[in-house]
Amino acid sequence: MHNYIGPENVLQKRQQYFYPCTSHFYRNPPQLVKGEMQYLYGHDGKCYCDFFAGVSVVASGHCNPEIAEQTAEQLKTLQHTCTIYLTQPNVDLAERLAGVLPGDLKRTFFVNSGSEANEGALTLARLHTGRRGFIALEQGLHGRTYLTMSVTGIQMWRTDPQLEHEKDVTFIPRPYERDVDADVTARRSLDALKAVLEQKGGEIAAMIAEPIQGNAGIIVPPAWYFPEVKALLKQYGVLLIADEIQTGFGRTGSMFAMTRLGAEPDILTMAKALGSGIPIAGFATTDEIAASYNRPSASTFGGNPVSSATALAVLDYIEAHNLPDRAEQLGAQLQEGLQAIANRYPEIISEVRGAGLMVGAELCWGDTQRGAGLVDDVLEEMKDRGYIIGKNGVDRNVLAFQPPLVITEENIQGMLTALEDTLSVLVKA
Numbered sequence: 001m002h003n004y005i006g007p008e009n010v011l012q013k014r015q016q017y018f019y020p021c022t023s024h025f026y027r028n029p030p031q032l033v034k035g036e037m038q039y040l041y042g043h044d045g046k047c048y049c050d051f052f053a054g055v056s057v058v059a060s061g062h063c064n065p066e067i068a069e070q071t072a073e074q075l076k077t078l079q080h081t082c083t084i085y086l087t088q089p090n091v092d093l094a095e096r097l098a099g100v101l102p103g104d105l106k107r108t109f110f111v112n113s114g115s116e117a118n119e120g121a122l123t124l125a126r127l128h129t130g131r132r133g134f135i136a137l138e139q140g141l142h143g144r145t146y147l148t149m150s151v152t153g154i155q156m157w158r159t160d161p162q163l164e165h166e167k168d169v170t171f172i173p174r175p176y177e178r179d180v181d182a183d184v185t186a187r188r189s190l191d192a193l194k195a196v197l198e199q200k201g202g203e204i205a206a207m208i209a210e211p212i213q214g215n216a217g218i219i220v221p222p223a224w225y226f227p228e229v230k231a232l233l234k235q236y237g238v239l240l241i242a243d244e245i246q247t248g249f250g251r252t253g254s255m256f257a258m259t260r261l262g263a264e265p266d267i268l269t270m271a272k273a274l275g276s277g278i279p280i281a282g283f284a285t286t287d288e289i290a291a292s293y294n295r296p297s298a299s300t301f302g303g304n305p306v307s308s309a310t311a312l313a314v315l316d317y318i319e320a321h322n323l324p325d326r327a328e329q330l331g332a333q334l335q336e337g338l339q340a341i342a343n344r345y346p347e348i349i350s351e352v353r354g355a356g357l358m359v360g361a362e363l364c365w366g367d368t369q370r371g372a373g374l375v376d377d378v379l380e381e382m383k384d385r386g387y388i389i390g391k392n393g394v395d396r397n398v399l400a401f402q403p404p405l406v407i408t409e410e411n412i413q414g415m416l417t418a419l420e421d422t423l424s425v426l427v428k429a
């Protein structure tokens, strides 16, 4: 188990056998070999506190023994059959989800990835409404399939720029623009939505949106934005699809972010955190809308016993440890700490924003090489100091903090101290 080849050899193999587009963080990346709750370990034994990869093991941390035990137990008992046979973990999971999903969302269709969940949600919206069109937010990210790439506004994630589905998609501005008041940008977005609906509302099946844009730089809209969006869409019979693939399962301080933001989606998509590293995803909806998905459709691995048993253990863990509240409290500490640093370094950090443990710190000089270059310098230095943080944003100039929700106050304090030290070094350089 311990004949690690080391990061240089891993990199060399990636360069030789992966597609050339494969990217990685860091100039000198570690080879990660072990995870333990909020910690990751390199092959040389170095310990890193994870403030970013937690986005996909959101609740429970890496290799959480309480969850891993359930996964292993199921793996040894009944690994997989096919969804055409009756097994129990997937129905238990669907029932459990019905208890935590917002409003009347009571039915879940299980698949394997976020892209697949959004693809299913968009298809469902078309089947239900009999319409073809979609509305999406500029700079949103929804996946890697053709339909989901077509509703993805962020250009760098559109692998094939010639998207034939794009003719069906209308983008509206997101409720954010650098240095402009959030109420102003949200109103602008809403006005654009109104104009599209007035012009061709009868052709639109759904609007898809991340409640809080993740990849585009952690964009939290004002509290009034999504309730007004939902009310407008309803007038025109257009469905609201909440892409909760990054925000779901406690990260933002409530089980689902759209609930926190005061709107009830017609369809909700989930992935990442639900399986805590084991692939499982789903799109959930109401009895009425689900009835429209009436043509044969099945996923070979969607909701298999191992993934379902894992997801059940994840939900147990979230509940037992009250992780949404924990995210809220620790998120406040994180945001306050980052804001204090931003106040001391206004020439470096222009804005701190987020909800719960989904927090971004935007660096100044956004669309310049200096902004993005500085992010890379901060990431590298922080990694060397034992902290893994992320980056996102349209200009890749936003430091992203999305740790596992089991992170502690001490971890946050340690990370903030390291960040301040890092900035003081970089500012002198």
Ligand code: PMP
Binding pocket: 113, 114, 115, 116, 118, 141, 142, 143, 144, 210, 214, 215, 243, 244, 245, 246, 271, 272
């Ligand atoms: N939607 C959002 C908001 C995401 O963050 C992602 C993944 N980054 C996806 C969809 C696609 O998920 P997956 O990579 O599991 O296909």
